[in-house]
Amino acid sequence: MFGLVDCNNFFVSCERVFRPSLIGKPVIVLSNNDGCAVALSNEAKALGFKRGDPYFKIKAEANRFGVVAFSGNHRLYSDMSARVMTVLREEAIEIEVYSVDEAFLHLDPAIGDMTAYGHRLTRRVRRDTGIPVSLGIADTKTLAKIGSHFAKKYPGYKNSCLIDSDDKRLKALNLTAIGDVWGIGRRTKRRLIDQGIVTALQFAQLDRQDVSEQFTITGERTWRELNGEPCIPEEWSDPDKHTMTSSRSFAHDIYEIEELKQAMCTFATILGRKLREQNSYALEISAFVATNRFNDRQPQYFNTTSLSLPEPVADTPTLAHAAITMLHSLWRNGYGIKKAGITVTRLTTAEGRQPSLFADLNDLAKRDRLMETLDNINSSPENPNCIRLAAMGNGLNDITRHEHASRLYTTRLSDIITINCKRGS
């Protein structure tokens, strides 16, 4: 059977681990640049705040209700995620890390009492990491997802919902809105509702052939999964990425190319590190710049360009150089750039790396060694990222907003929490 573990309001829960006084209070976590609410505690949801709300629009009201807002602290969240996954690995035959806050578990039927197992597992994750999770267990991943929704929604399940009979399956499908099914997005939901299909059960009872003709192979897969036939392929932990992007919105519009150069070099630096972490090299790089699409009083400009690299690269200086070359061709004076980014594509592994005919192999080896040394130095916990390209300037610090940042409680020694102990009477 499959289990699906979903961390409840994950980013909010991470912040609460280190600020337990916020448990039971309304809390939201914001996207980059303090732009939108991306994670909300149940209390914040109950007040009517929604995922995606622009912060500047809800700020006054949030303050009035005493909502505590955090800028996104993704280094903290990914470290907390790793802790949760470590526990899960000890409790299942195999796990597939599906996202920062979710994992599928492959469960041994010999476990026997799955209900007891589920309760014990969710309690253990909570105890060992501080993160509350919901677990769904069923014959297919899509059904396990539905189970986890029930576990989250109804306290009676005590964080774990088992769907192990046809009776339970049909009941669960009947109570699930079609748009809440994994794989049914906004467009498909709209089309189904127009046909009178509003529950997962109604969808599962459609004719398979009809579903396949109307919604192609992906829709058919969802249909089969809902009917108990597992057909979502397994992705063993962390498959290599095929593309990588680094992009940001800025706190203010950028009118000086020099300022944007710093951002581009920072994106190149981030991508270089990500490529080397995955042991990949890129054969193509592209960049985009965009004005503020929400501001219609301002001339709009969006452009993108790409560059084929003569050989697969993963070293920061080469990527940064390419980024700046592209920026020069994208730049137009007079437009205020609000957002920009870089994508690397056509990734290849170290083994599949084919240098160009005229490459200086000594030079390639030197660049590899240089990056390895740089990464080693920069990953030191005492002084992370101390060696940078001068062209990066102060990175993204000055050009993005993060006014509500929490500390790096788990990865920076100087940010560790202080505990005040009082002598008992």
Add this chain to the structure above:
DNA sequence: TCTGGGGTCCTAGGACCC
């Protein structure tokens, strides 16, 4: 004043080949 970032898969259609 202020509106996120990072991915994957599938399909249709064009380019190209014999």
Add this chain to the structure above:
DNA sequence: TCTGGGGTCCTAGGACCC
């Protein structure tokens, strides 16, 4: 005058996910 048939590869865009 008459203008085929069958296939692959690549890419952009749509849809979906977190």
